[in-house]
Amino acid sequence: MWLPIQINEQSAEPLYFQIEVQLRALIVSGQLSEGTLLPSIRELAQMLKCSVITVRRVYQDLESEGLLRTRQGTGTYVARVEQREMDRHRLEAVIEAIEGAVAAGKLVQCSKEELADLFREALDKHYGV
Amino acid sequence: MSEEAAIRLSHVEQSRPHFQLGPITLEIPKGYVTAIVGPNGSGKSSTFRLLLELSKPDKGEITILGHRLGDGDDTKLKQRIGYLPELFGVHDKSMRGSYKTAFNRRWYPDWDLNRYRELLRVFEVDDSIRLGSMSKGTRRKYELALALAHHPELLLLDEPSSGLDPLAWRTMLDVLHRFMDSGDRTILMASHIVEEVKRLADYIVFMGHGRVLGVYEKDELFSNWHAFYIHSERFTRKDAEAIPGQCVIEETGGGTIRVVTKEAFAAEQWLEKEEVRLAGRQSLNLDDILAVLIEQERLRVRS
Numbered sequence: 001m002w003l004p005i006q007i008n009e010q011s012a013e014p015l016y017f018q019i020e021v022q023l024r025a026l027i028v029s030g031q032l033s034e035g036t037l038l039p040s041i042r043e044l045a046q047m048l049k050c051s052v053i054t055v056r057r058v059y060q061d062l063e064s065e066g067l068l069r070t071r072q073g074t075g076t077y078v079a080r081v082e083q084r085e086m087d088r089h090r091l092e093a094v095i096e097a098i099e100g101a102v103a104a105g106k107l108v109q110c111s112k113e114e115l116a117d118l119f120r121e122a123l124d125k126h127y128g129v
Numbered sequence: 130m131s132e133e134a135a136i137r138l139s140h141v142e143q144s145r146p147h148f149q150l151g152p153i154t155l156e157i158p159k160g161y162v163t164a165i166v167g168p169n170g171s172g173k174s175s176t177f178r179l180l181l182e183l184s185k186p187d188k189g190e191i192t193i194l195g196h197r198l199g200d201g202d203d204t205k206l207k208q209r210i211g212y213l214p215e216l217f218g219v220h221d222k223s224m225r226g227s228y229k230t231a232f233n234r235r236w237y238p239d240w241d242l243n244r245y246r247e248l249l250r251v252f253e254v255d256d257s258i259r260l261g262s263m264s265k266g267t268r269r270k271y272e273l274a275l276a277l278a279h280h281p282e283l284l285l286l287d288e289p290s291s292g293l294d295p296l297a298w299r300t301m302l303d304v305l306h307r308f309m310d311s312g313d314r315t316i317l318m319a320s321h322i323v324e325e326v327k328r329l330a331d332y333i334v335f336m337g338h339g340r341v342l343g344v345y346e347k348d349e350l351f352s353n354w355h356a357f358y359i360h361s362e363r364f365t366r367k368d369a370e371a372i373p374g375q376c377v378i379e380e381t382g383g384g385t386i387r388v389v390t391k392e393a394f395a396a397e398q399w400l401e402k403e404e405v406r407l408a409g410r411q412s413l414n415l416d417d418i419l420a421v422l423i424e425q426e427r428l429r430v431r432s
Contacts (some may be wrong), residue, residue: 010410010411010412011411012355013395014348014349014352015348015351015352016348025190040310041312042309042310042312043306043310045331046212046302046306048329049327049345050347050348051330051331051346051348052159052161052309052331052334053161053347053348054348056215057200
């Protein structure tokens with residue numbers, strides 16, 4: 001199974017963290033539904049060109065958050081996610097993305113006002129004025 | 130590494146007139162792919178020869194899959210290992226592949242003919258050809274099929290992709306990933322092909338001048354080692370020395386300083402705190418990192 005996870009090698013964010021954020025988003029957004037069998041650790045590592053140590057860490061973290069469960073011998077599945085959990089996680093991913101956008105703006109020395117304008121423009125573009 | 134070790138070398142030394150290997154103390158964890166990376170003459174092949182008992186250490190001890198080398202009969206141990214050498218001898222070049230296979234399989238009780246056939250099919254190798262008439266790549270694929278057909282627990286690969294075309298290379302990576310999928314097998318490979326190490330390895334062992342320069346978890350290594358470009362009139366070479374984890378500082382012209390750090394995260398925070406603006410950053414390649422480690426070892430030996 002292919003997962004839409006993108007890795008940014010230039011980022012200072014550790015690899016496991018990048019993968020964790022995206023996999024969590026896929027689960028809480030419902031793109032991966034309850035009971036979906038995820039790739040084996042070695043398979044996902046191969047897909048993302050990272051080590052099994054990183055993938056194991058991601059699976060373990062998400063399992064302890066209750067988003068995944070592992071059945072001995074059969075593999076790792078998407079667990080049942082409560083609606084309340086989903087709402088909380090849902091925003092987490094969005095906040096993360098906005099923070100990323102602000103960081104990108106700061107890198108090219110945007111002022112606060114400039115960024116606010118850009119954000120408003122993007123809102124208008126997608127939601128209508 | 131707290132994991133169970135597939136291979137353990139402790140204080141291993143071998144002195145030769147032109148080369149001193151070790152002392153090496155090293156553990157290769159079970160269930161993972163470990164790549165030994167180093168320039169020519171760094172001791173990679175000598176280490177492999179020791180593991181295969183093609184030569185003996187002057188000092189120290191080697192344990193493979195729980196069996197100490199030199200302790201009695203090791204036929205059983207050898208049956209659990211698969212080996213792909215870097216170069217092949219010329220003694221068998223007039224022999225057909227199938228003939229060599231028939232000879233080899235007698236040593237392995239777990240030899241699996243179906244597995245062997247399947248591998249030849251995947252690799253598109255015809256084993257009725259004489260070994261000497263096979264192209265370099267075909268010969269390697271044949272030898273890899275031979276090394277895998279008895280379901281070894283430990284696979285030793287010396288420069289596995291040497292001579293393979295890009296498509297055969299991808300097939301090989303796929304076969305090796307599948308081999309590892311069961312979770313309890315181990316690969317130790319020597320390589321200087323950067324892409325191969327990136328795609329396969331979980332752990333990286335750097336070697337140089339006959340010594341181990343460092344053992345790293347691959348993803349951690351690449352996220353920790355970065356180069357920062359700083360362009361500022363106020364920030365000098367001297368200031369850069371205080372950057373956490375810095376190991377190389379160079380002026381790249383135009384008033385820009387390039388700093389290599391092995392603690393990218395700490396360095397970034399430090400720079401932020403000092404209000405030094407980054408002009409750019411770059412993750413480092415395996416060969417960049419190797420070059421820095423070799424240079425540090427050279428300075429250490431000299432001092």
